[in-house]
Amino acid sequence: MLAVDNIQVFYGAIQALHGISFEVKEGEIVTLIGANGAGKSTTLRTISGLLRPKSGTVKFDGMDITRVPAHKIVKMGLAHVPEGRKIFPDLTVRENLIMGAYTRTDRTETAVTLEHVFQRFPRLKEREKQFAGTLSGGEQQMLAMGRGLMCKPKLLILDEPSMGLSPILVEDIFKIIKEINQLGTTILLVEQNAFMALQIAHRAYVLETGKVMLAGSAAELREDPKVRSAYLGDVVDIA
C-alpha cells in the first residue's frame, strides 16, 4: 500500500534523512521507532506531502506521490495525524471533526462517519460543543485521531499518539488503534513508547539518525537485544 524508497530529506543544509526505505502492506500496523531526532516525524511529513525529499520516491496505492501536494494526498485516502496534535483550538470539537472531512463531498456518508467517530470516542460526543483548545491533553489526542478518521482514510499515519498521556490513557489509545486497524484501516505508527507499539504492530522499523538500522516483525524486534536495551529500557547488559 505504501512504499518508501531511499528518501533523502534536508532542512536547509542539514540532512535529516539519509536514504530511508520501508513499506507498509494493506491491513498492517507498521511502527517506526527510534530516539528523539532520529527522523521519524520527518519521514511522516515527507510521506504526506508536507516536505519534499531531495531524492527517492514515495508510492501510495501504486501511484507515485513524491511530488503530489499534501491536499491531494489526503484525497487519495492517506490521513496524517501530526505530532503535537495540531487541533484547531478556537473551533469546537464538532467543527474540528467536520474539518477532517473537508475533502469529502458526500454529506450523508460523512454523517455516518461522524457518528462512528463519536461511538469510538464517547468522550468527544460529550464535549461536542466545547472549544477544542480547552480539552485535556488526552481528549485533544482523541480529537486529533477522530479528525484523522473523518476522511475515511485507507492509510492512517499517527505521530506519537501516546505523547503526554497517562498510562491508562495510553493503553486506551493503543487499544483503539488496534480496533481501527481490525476494521480495515492500515496504520503507520510512530512511537516513543516502543514497548506498546511493538505489542500492537505487525512489523517495525528502527530508525537511527536518519537511517533504518533494523527491520523485522514486531515479535522479532521485541526479543532483539539491541532493541531491548535501547528502546525497551531493558537492563540485560548489566544483569
Next chain:
Amino acid sequence: MKQKYTQTILIIVAAAIFYVFIKTLIFLNVLSPYWQLVLDQSLIVTIGALGLSLIYGFTGQFSLGHAAFYGIGAYTAGAISKTLGHGSLLWFIIAIVAGTLAAALIALLIGLPILRLRSDYLGIATLGFGIIVKVGMDNANKVLPVLGGATGMSGLTTVANFEIIFIFFLIAILLLKNLIYSKYGRAFISIREDEIAADAMGIDTTRYKTMAFALGCGLAGLAGSLYAHRYPFLHPSSFEFLKSFDFLLIVVLGGLGSISGTIVTAVGWAFLLEGLRFVLGEQFIDFRGVIYALILVITILMRPQGLFSGKELLFMKPPRLKTPTNREEGSHAGLRN
C-alpha cells in the same frame, strides 16, 4: 440553508431601517452635509476594513499594505472617470469594476509567490509594496499627468452618493458573511488556526490564502474606487502606511474573526477621527496620534480579544453547520451500522 436566507432578509430589513433613519436625520437637518460626508467615509472605510478582516481576521495573513490597495482602487477608478467618464453612470460602474479588479489582480501577483511560503513574509512584502505605491503616487504625474503626483489628483466628479455607497456597503457585508460561512470560510479559518493542520486536512492552503488576499484587496480596491467618486480630490497621503495601520487597528480592535466587530469599529473609528477634530481643534489635531495610541492600549488591556472577540451580532451569527448535525439522521445511521 433556511436560516441563511432568513438572516439575509433580516440584514436587508435592518439596512432599510437604517436607511430611513439616516434619511430622516438628513430631512430634519440633524445630519449636516459635513457629517453626511463623514458617514459616507465611514461606510467606505468599512468596505476596505472588511477586506482586511478577511485577510487577517479570518485567514490570519498579516498585511501591512492595505491602504496601498485602497489607493490603487482610488487612482485607477479616479483616472478612468476623470479622463473618460465625466460623471456618466456607465463609466462610473466601469471605473469601479476596474479599480476593484486592479487591486485584486495586483494582490494576486504579490500573493502567489509569497503565500506559497508558510512564514510571515506577507507582512514584510506588503509593507514594502505600500512604500513603493506611495512613492509611485507621488511621482505618477511624470508618467501620466492625469494622476497628479505629489500635489494630488483633482477635478474628480462626485458621482457616488450615500445611496450608492450604502448599497456597496451592504453587498460587501453579505458577500463576506456568505463566504465566511461556506466551505471556503472553513478553509480560511482553519489556516488561521493552524496551517499545518489545515494542510493535513486536505486543504490547499496556498490557494485559499491567495484567494483571501486577492478578495480582501479587491474589497480595498472597491472602497478606494468609491472614495474617488465621493471626494473631488485624491492625495497620496490618504493611502500611505499610517492609513494601512488604521485598517489594521480597526480589524484588531473589532476582534479578529468578527464581521460585526469590523463594521462597528470601522464606522466608530471614522466618526471618532472627525469628532476629535472638533474636540481638539485644528491646532491640536496632531494629538490625535496620542489618543489613537491610548485607545489602542486601553482596549487591549480591557478586551484583549477586541471588542467582539470573534463573536457576531445576531444578524451575523453563523448558520448551523451545514454538514450533518441532525441527530435523527445520525442515530439512524448509527443503528444501521
